[in-house]
Amino acid sequence: EGTGAAxxxxxxxxxxxxxxxxxxxxxxxxxxTPMTKARxxxxxxxxxxEDAEEETDDLRRPEFxxxxxxxxxxxxxxxxxxxxxxxLDRTGVIVEIFHRHANTREAKLQVEMARLRYVAxxxxxxxxxxxxxxxxxxxxxxxxxxxxxxxxxxAELKTQLExxxxxxxxxxxxxxxxxxxALVGYTNAGKSSLMRALTGxxxxxxxxxxxxxxxxxxxxxxxxxPRILVSDTVGFIKQLPHxxxxxxxxxxxxxxxxxxxxxxxxxxxxxxxxQLEVSRSVLHEIGADVVPSRLVLNKMDRVDDARRAELLExxxxxxxxxxxxxxxxxxxxxxxxxxxxxxxxxxxxxLP
Ligand code: GDP
Numbered sequence: 001e002g003t004g005a006a007x008x009x010x011x012x013x014x015x016x017x018x019x020x021x022x023x024x025x026x027x028x029x030x031x032x033t034p035m036t037k038a039r040x041x042x043x044x045x046x047x048x049x050e051d052a053e054e055e056t057d058d059l060r061r062p063e064f065x066x067x068x069x070x071x072x073x074x075x076x077x078x079x080x081x082x083x084x085x086x087x088l089d090r091t092g093v094i095v096e097i098f099h100r101h102a103n104t105r106e107a108k109l110q111v112e113m114a115r116l117r118y119v120a121x122x123x124x125x126x127x128x129x130x131x132x133x134x135x136x137x138x139x140x141x142x143x144x145x146x147x148x149x150x151x152x153x154x155a156e157l158k159t160q161l162e163x164x165x166x167x168x169x170x171x172x173x174x175x176x177x178x179x180x181x182a183l184v185g186y187t188n189a190g191k192s193s194l195m196r197a198l199t200g201x202x203x204x205x206x207x208x209x210x211x212x213x214x215x216x217x218x219x220x221x222x223x224x225x226p227r228i229l230v231s232d233t234v235g236f237i238k239q240l241p242h243x244x245x246x247x248x249x250x251x252x253x254x255x256x257x258x259x260x261x262x263x264x265x266x267x268x269x270x271x272x273x274x275q276l277e278v279s280r281s282v283l284h285e286i287g288a289d290v291v292p293s294r295l296v297l298n299k300m301d302r303v304d305d306a307r308r309a310e311l312l313e314x315x316x317x318x319x320x321x322x323x324x325x326x327x328x329x330x331x332x333x334x335x336x337x338x339x340x341x342x343x344x345x346x347x348x349x350x351l352p
Contacts, residue, residue: 066093070241073122091118091241098244106168109161113154114244120150179228179340181220182258182291184283186275189264190298193323195232198333224337231258245285260339261293267311267320268302294339296332298323 062085071079071089079087088096095115102108183191199218220228263279265272276295283289295315300308301322312320319335321328 064088076122091244094241094244106161106164109157109164113157113161116150116154116157120147179226180217180231180258181228181260181262181336182231182233183262183264184233185262185264185279185296186266189266189275190323191232191264194262194264194296194298194329194332195230197323197326197329198230220333220336228336228340245282258291260336261288261291262296262319263293264296264298266299267297268299272297294319294335296321300328301325 062083065079065083065085065087067079067087067089069090071087076087076089095111095118098107098111099115102111183195185191195216195218198220200221217229217231220230261283263276265276269275280289295318297311297315297318297320299322300320301324303311308320312318319332321332323329
């Protein structure tokens, strides 16, 4: 249903879903039409069998049905048979979105593996079906792939990914002594905007969910000595399916290497606390909850004074700001410098 699909994507944004379904949008017809039909019947509009047939032909049949839950392969298959549409569950949608937003080789490999792992059991299920008719749109591409090919391809991808990861581990360990701040938070909180403001770089900013899948690392500007690096991670998602956390561990684990995490939330969004919870639980899952963190209440320009006071009372240690206000961004920069200065003093103190 429309609402379920909307809640899957958080702030009620449907464009991304509409995009995935090739602009054909969400499945309202399937909800509306049978009700209209039922009402007509109820109101006594004589409907012969043929009328009903005609009405069925009239139905704008959905091409996609999206379900905000995990479905088993047989549930997907049954729903596909019942609706004649292609059915995507939570993991299916998220894999699809990640696929669209992967930029680096590592993320692309991870996405392709996640996709194949998602497809494989569903494929098994349909090929066991003993030549049963596939519903329209049931995925010709699934049919043309066969299980063994998927296994071989997965093995090939795994080898490639290991090579890429050895490379990036190498690069990461070279970065070990650097001062690192990671921006983390729910998708659309303003991480890319803040990243751009802090580093003066041209990071893609879009009012669209999941614009960032890969991590970017840039230098804090104006440059400090030693340099402070800022990284921007994938936007976190409510109930990120477990398999996907595993698939994207290395992409997400960028956060683990930071000395400081900035939890960015959209303070103008009444559901920011739930979003913060999502980010915390994902970080917990990848073991990054041991890294020191500060809460950044972003988009304060959209918050009135009463709400501001309320937020500050609730989060006395938070940094309230607007990524769009240069003076706020400079203040944040000073806070970061102060954090690392204090951190370095501590390092000196603990020396034997
Ligand atoms: P990300 O998904 O966390 O990287 O979020 P983005 O940086 O892409 O920002 C999402 C949307 O929020 C964009 O339309 C930004 O212009 C907007 N935005 C970001 N920061 C602020 C802010 O401080 N105030 C206001 N009003 N809008 C902001």
